[in-house]
Amino acid sequence: AQKITQTQPGMFVQEKEAVTLDCTYDTSDPSYGLFWYKQPSSGEMIFLIYQGSYDQQNATEGRYSLNFQKARKSANLVISASQLGDSAMYFCAMRGVSGGYNKLIFGAGTRLAVHP
Amino acid sequence: GAGVSQTPSNKVTEKGKYVELRCDPISGHTALYWYRQSLGQGPEFLIYFQGTGAADDSGLPNDRFFAVRPEGSVSTLKIQRTERGDSAVYLCASSPNLAGGRDEQFFGPGTRLTVL
Numbered sequence: 001a002q003k004i005t006q007t008q009p010g011m012f013v014q015e016k017e018a019v020t021l022d023c024t025y026d027t028s029d030p031s032y033g034l035f036w037y038k039q040p041s042s043g044e045m046i047f048l049i050y051q052g053s054y055d056q057q058n059a060t061e062g063r064y065s066l067n068f069q070k071a072r073k074s075a076n077l078v079i080s081a082s083q084l085g086d087s088a089m090y091f092c093a094m095r096g097v098s099g100g101y102n103k104l105i106f107g108a109g110t111r112l113a114v115h116p
Numbered sequence: 117g118a119g120v121s122q123t124p125s126n127k128v129t130e131k132g133k134y135v136e137l138r139c140d141p142i143s144g145h146t147a148l149y150w151y152r153q154s155l156g157q158g159p160e161f162l163i164y165f166q167g168t169g170a171a172d173d174s175g176l177p178n179d180r181f182f183a184v185r186p187e188g189s190v191s192t193l194k195i196q197r198t199e200r201g202d203s204a205v206y207l208c209a210s211s212p213n214l215a216g217g218r219d220e221q222f223f224g225p226g227t228r229l230t231v232l
Contacts, residue, residue: 004158033218043205045159045223052218091158100172102147104221106158 004107023092032096120224141210
């Protein structure tokens with residue numbers, strides 16, 4: 001079975017500093033994809049970044065980067081130069097062959113608060 | 117272009133009543149997903165459509181839940197004999213069903229269902 005674990009219920013960061021949100025996953029699939037989504041108070045899930053299990057390099061999208069450590073089954077999100085608008089819930093998710101490679105399995109999320 | 121839209125944004129009903137939740141995906145997206153998000157948790161997969169057919173309905177909790185997508189575009193999630201435990205935000209997502217794994221899912225704003 002696939003599982004996503006996010007051990008940080010809440011995180012605080014000072015504006016303009018970097019923050020790392022932890023995500024570990026469990027799967028026996030040989031091929032899978034990892035995603036991070038942001039959910040502001042408005043409720044809409046916003047895609048941030050994707051990492052394929054066979055990708056050789058860590059994914060980056062602007063201020064977002066994914067620290068992918070395959071042997072440790074971790075896919076931590078790094079947000080650089082935090083902004084007040086980054087305050088939101090952040091969800092790690094995965095999709096794999098055993099799930100038909102379509103449905104996303106989400107973690108419980110981490111609430112990030114950015115302080116001025 | 118327009119994103120995924122969901123109606124109504126809020127629905128309050130009484131225990132035992134029937135409800136319908138509507139999702140209008142991004143034009144051209146062949147894949148459509150329904151998720152349920154309970155308070156303080158990550159979204160949980162309910163059902164996935166590829167075109168008009170339900171390719172994976174393994175997440176539907178019981179036979180009170182049913183979803184259709186008769187013309188391969190708009191989808192309706194139907195819940196019979198609602199129970200208080202059905203209260204949650206119901207999220208719809210669509211994707212272009214790209215090969216290669218990334219196939220980003222675009223989420224709608226959700227319908228908040230409250231069963232009294």
